[in-house]
Amino acid sequence: MxxxxxxxxxxxxxxxxxxxxxxxxxxxxxxxxxxxxxxxxxxxxxxxxxxxxxxxxxxxxxxxxxxxxxxxxxxxxxxxxxxxxxxxxxxxxxxxxxxxxxxxxxxxxxxxxxxxxxxxxxxxxxxxxxxxxxxxxxxxxxxxFTPRAPMPSSGDYALNPTDLLELLFLVRSRRPGLVLELGSGTSTIWLGYVLERVGGRLVSLDHDPEYAGRTRAALRAHGLTAVAEVRDAPLTPVEAGDRTCSWYDPAALADLHGIDFLLVDGPPAAVGPDSRYPALPVVEPRLADRATIVLDDANRADERAAIAAWLATVDGLAREEGMLGRHAILSYARRTLVTANAPAAGGPAGALT
Ligand SMILES: C[S@@+](CC[C@H](N)C(=O)[O-])C[C@H]1O[C@@H](n2cnc3c(N)ncnc32)[C@H](O)[C@@H]1O
Structure with a gap:
């Protein structure tokens, strides 16, 4: 309870x-x-x-x-x-x-x-x-070489140092009397220094008056005008082999015979297809009986095609083994010393007439 x-x-x-x-x-x-x-x-x-x-x-x-x-x-x-x-x-x-x-x-x-x-x-x-x-x-x-003035910078357009090194070695060892360069720039100055040392002359063509002028000014600054000159050579339609291409006006070559070293580094690819193909068909009659041809940018499709076409059509042309760089080295030995096409047949090697 x-x-x-x-x-x-x-x-x-x-x-x-x-x-x-x-x-x-x-x-x-x-x-x-x-x-x-x-x-x-x-x-x-x-x-x-x-x-x-x-x-x-x-x-x-x-x-x-x-x-x-x-x-x-x-x-x-x-x-x-x-x-x-x-x-x-x-x-x-x-x-x-x-x-x-x-x-x-x-x-x-x-x-x-x-x-x-x-x-x-x-x-x-x-x-x-x-x-x-x-x-x-x-x-x-x-x-x-110890340049006498500042060396122009080797930009995108110039031969790279590796290619230049082998180019200068080839010129020093082969001692050409007349070098023709297609496309002027830093390479013109370096070639000028080598030729000043080993003897020989350089003619460089440029389609662009501005770059031609710059290279000329550089040659003056380096004291190389006695060895090397730059010529204005505007682009014009040129018949080469089986085609017509935009290339340097051949009039700029009129007085050149016995070229024993040809450097092909122009015109630039931007000017059109096969821009460098005409070099050999046009210059071949002006080459010495033996010559060296160096083509820069040989890794590009257009240049590979140009080399194949040259080797197929130019007698006495053979590809050489290169040591360095992206260029192709070709050697030329004229098969018949007297040909109908050669304007300088029998003329002295390395002559400017
Ligand atoms: C491949 S470049 C030639 C370079 C030259 N052989 C060298 O190694 O210095 C071909 C052309 O390009 C033009 N060129 C040169 N330098 C250039 C630049 N910095 N920009 C645009 N075009 C240039 C010039 O007219 C020259 O002839």
Missing amino acids: VRRLRRLAGRARGLGPRTLAAAALTSLLVAAIAAAAAFDATGLAVCLLAVLLAVVLAGVLQVNRRLVALRADRREIRDLRVVLDQTQRRVVSAVERQRLATEDRHRELVDAVARVQRLADRGMRGLRLAVPREMEATVQLFQG
Whole structure:
């Protein structure tokens, strides 16, 4: 009994003050009704019963109001849950989309970095090989000659130092009397220095008056005008072999006979196809009985085709083994010393008439 009372007291502690007051009032009314009934005070008992009913009714209404409020709260909670679920789903799908996009960008970035790395590796391999080789060749060039004026820079258009080195070696060892260069520039100056030392003359043709002028100015600065000259030779349609090409005006060659060294480094490929092919068909009648021909950029398709056509059509032409560079070296030995085409047949080698 005591335990039950304690349990009731424990539960009563969990109730609010208004509930406790209502419970106490109800208990009081019940007790009063019971007492009024016991003392036959029927009227009082009926009045108290009416008050009790009113109190119970008020309690029921109160409970009902709370239930309605509770249901409204539950509905609101349910709605909130739906909104929360939808928001959560939207956030999750947005995060997922973002993750996939980031993954794609990451993959693209990794691919791009790998591509750049591959290109850089390839380039660096090329550079690692090319830079020291060109530097070594440059050092050897300047060990061989001490220019009397600043040497023009050997840019993209000029023979590279490796090719120049072998060219100068060939001229020094073969000692040509007359060198014809097609396309002037830094090579003209270097050739001038070699010929000044070993003897011989250089004529260089240029289709571009501006570059011709620059090379002439450089020859003057280096004190090489007695050895080398640059001639203006505008491009003109020239019949060569089986085709007509844009090439140097042959009038610029009119007085040259016995050319025993020909350097073909022009006109530039930009002037048109087969730009260097006419060199041998046009110059061959003016070559000495024995001559050396050097063609730069022999790795290019047009130049490879020109060499093949020359070898197929020019008698006495043979390709030599080169040591360095990207040029081709060909040797020429006239088969018949007297030909109908040779204007200088029988004339002295290396002559300017
Ligand atoms: C291949 S370049 C001749 C280069 C020359 N043999 C040398 O090694 O210095 C052929 C022609 O290009 C022109 N040229 C030379 N330098 C040039 C440059 N920096 N830019 C554009 N054209 C140039 C000149 O008219 C030259 O005759």
